[in-house]
Amino acid sequence: MYVLLLIIIALAIIFGVPDIRRSLIARPAFKFFKRVLPPLSKTEREAMEAGDVWWDGQLFSGQPDWHELLKMPPPTFTPDEQSFIDNQLETVLAMIDDFDIIMHRRDLPEEIWEYLKKEGFFAMIIGKDYGGLEFSAAANSYIVARIATRSLSVAVSVMVPNSLGPGELLTHYGTQEQKEYWLPRLATGDAVxxxxxxxxxxxxxxxxxxxxxxxxxxxxxxxxxxxxxxxxxxxxxxxxxxxxxxxxxxxxxxxxxxxxxxxxxxxxxxxxxxxxxxxxxxxxxxxxxxxxxxxxxxxxxxxxxxxxxxxxxxxxxxxxxxxxxxxxAGRGISLPAVAAANGHLAERMTGAYAFVRQQFGLPIGKFEGVQSAMGRIGGLNYSLESMRRLTVTALCQGKSPSVVTAMTKYHMTEMGRIVGNDAMDIHSGKGIQMGPRNYLANNYMGVPISITVEGANILTRNLMIFGQGATRCHPYVMKEMDAAANPDEEAGLRDFDSLLLRHIGFAAGNTFSSFWHGLTGARFANTPVSGETSYYYQQLSRMSRSLALCADVSMLILGGDLKRKEMISARLGDILSHLYIASAVLKRYEDDGRQQADLPFVRYSIEYHLHQIGVAFDGFYQNFPQRLIAGTLRFITFPFGIHYKAPADVHAQDVSEAMMKPGVARDRHTFLCYWQENAEDMLGHMELAFLSMHKLKDLYKALKKAQKQGTLEDDLHGDRLVEAALAAELVTAEQAEELRECEKLRMAAIGVDSFAFDDVKKGTFNAL
Structure with a gap:
């Protein structure tokens, strides 16, 4: 008892008396910190200091304030923006023929170029004082994304002048003379x-x-x-x-x-x-x-x-x-908008195709192998739109969170690649045969462009997200680096001493909280909501604590070497990223009014991201070079093992079933898609067939039953099916006409474009 009391008194003196603390703890730690501090070039430091810390800082702190996240207002449009979306945007969407643009012209038609210039599509970020539209990040993102569901070539042509380029640089840094000369010309399209x-x-x-x-x-x-x-x-x-x-x-x-x-x-x-x-x-x-x-x-x-x-x-x-x-800022708008467009397009069209396309007497969306891929499409599209929306929220608040936008660009383009691959697998021949009615192929082949530009994804994941996030988002490291860089060493030591004491308390709190959450499964963690999703908030809080602890230990043990341990830092970055995406999913669910129809998508999405967090932690522990430290961290954070599983089959099935049902929920999840009620339209031919078949689903069920009973032959379709059904008195004359039209739409939807052989050789082909 006396020994314990003496230890407590000694610690109180050491930590409580500034001169003693500085001499025994702060000064040796200061020297160690300066020695292990990773050297930063001028450009690295400028990149490190660029932008703002936002919700990423909360996640990195180990104590995210969920109430603060949920009270952030979702992005909205001004009356001017909504009018532009309802009019100019709809007009240009109706003008686009992507097959013609890519296969024939290799360029946008002159009338589209002129319309984009005249109506200010290149001037969304330019102020009204200079003739621009001065649109918000929300409108910019929405416009680019909706165009991208129609044509990636047109979307890129619009997004580049509104992203990193002369317009943005002039707006922020140009002289008054430069602004007055160039911005009006850029706004009117007189200068591209x-x-x-x-x-x-x-x-x-x-x-x-x-x-x-x-x-x-x-x-x-x-x-x-x-x-x-x-x-x-x-x-x-x-x-x-x-x-x-x-x-x-x-x-x-x-x-x-x-x-x-x-x-x-x-x-x-x-x-x-x-x-x-x-x-x-x-x-x-x-x-x-x-x-x-x-x-x-x-x-x-x-x-x-x-x-x-x-x-x-x-x-x-x-x-x-x-x-x-x-x-x-631009990284959080342009390519994420394209990725979201791919997700919306994949979910809407794959759900329709999986219902319209039938094999063995069933829609292919009823087969479990297809449902597995459809679950990924629907679940990840929910994540894509959630992430797009949350990042735009930051930008609309006037923030420019560099780590958040790096995570958004990397993970949205990667998730866009996943849903694109799954959509192509399900569409199969419908996806690979080029033509005016192929709505997947061009965007699918454009995905590597998004992966490559605005910072190649390999570099973004391995160097930027955690490399920048570890210092910018950490509550103390950047300040400690500034103290260590102070040319007045004594002044730097005093600042460092104050920070170190708080940093030690921060690390101790994360250690004990991580272990407590690990023992209890985070059942006692605070949650801002009740109901099914409360569990997810608790798990994310737990993983936030574990990330903060592992990041601190990694920086302490590896020091400057962490910069070169890209595989280690990338896994820590993955944890931060999936925490952010899962946060976005939960916020969207609340912002949309906790729609019951969204729960299958929320379940799939959150469980997917929790599983990815578990995979990243497991890889981190397996590969951390100091094995004793790795084992200790694993025991503290996951004392009973890592038990996050990939989404269950039932969740994938629930999502796939929801994707094949027309209605409000499907429209809310795929609102970026543009299509015309026209059987010749790129998306319209599939959409009309899908809606028509749903309208006649009871009739089709009766015909299938008749086929099983032998009243109708098995291999009938189109007009032959209609005539046989009439002859067997299974349909009325009115029903027969509806069935005839539906069969026409169905056959067009599952069909693919073809071209005259000689026309293809000449390069003058049009679809037959």
């Missing part, structure tokens, strides 16, 4: 922009761009001015072949100190008219099965005046921060 960042030697590692500029004197418009002599070679630049103005990122040197004492200011962004002397717009690329404009640009010894630098001379060398700050 592109932004040239990627080159042969710099893809995802954009900080290594070799394109180079030197500050010097030169002639411009008959006068000698201070400017930059540029050399560049860029590729994969969307809209470059049709661009009027080129946004260019390059490394800048100032050897003569014409701008400042800094001889190497670094990455800089400039805006250059493509008609300027020396600017070369090169050849087009042909991205997978798409027709959006993408190509190359070059320049050799091109002289530009210094006031063409975006933001003017004061912003020379600040280009990298400008880029990562803008990209963190």
């Amino acid at each position: 922009p592109c932004f040239a960042l990627t080159g042969p030697e710099a893809g995802s590692d954009a900080g290594s761009i070799p394109d180079h500029g030197v500050v010097c004197k030169g002639m411009h418009e008959g006068k000698e001015v201070t400017g930059i002599r540029l050399n560049w070679s860029k590729r994969y630049i969307t809209l470059a072949p049709v661009a009027d103005v080129l946004g260019l990122a390059f490394k800048l040197d100032d050897p003569d100190g014409l701008l400042s004492d800094d001889k190497s200011p670094g990455i800089t962004c400039a805006l250059i008219p493509t008609e300027h002397e020396g600017v070369e717009i090169g050849d087009r690329h042909l991205p997978l099965a798409q027709a959006f404009m993408n190509g190359t640009t070059y320049g050799k010894d091109v002289f530009i005046p210094i006031d063409w630098v975006i933001g003017g001379a004061d912003y020379a060398g600040k280009g990298w921060r400008m880029l990562v700050e803008c990209l963190s």
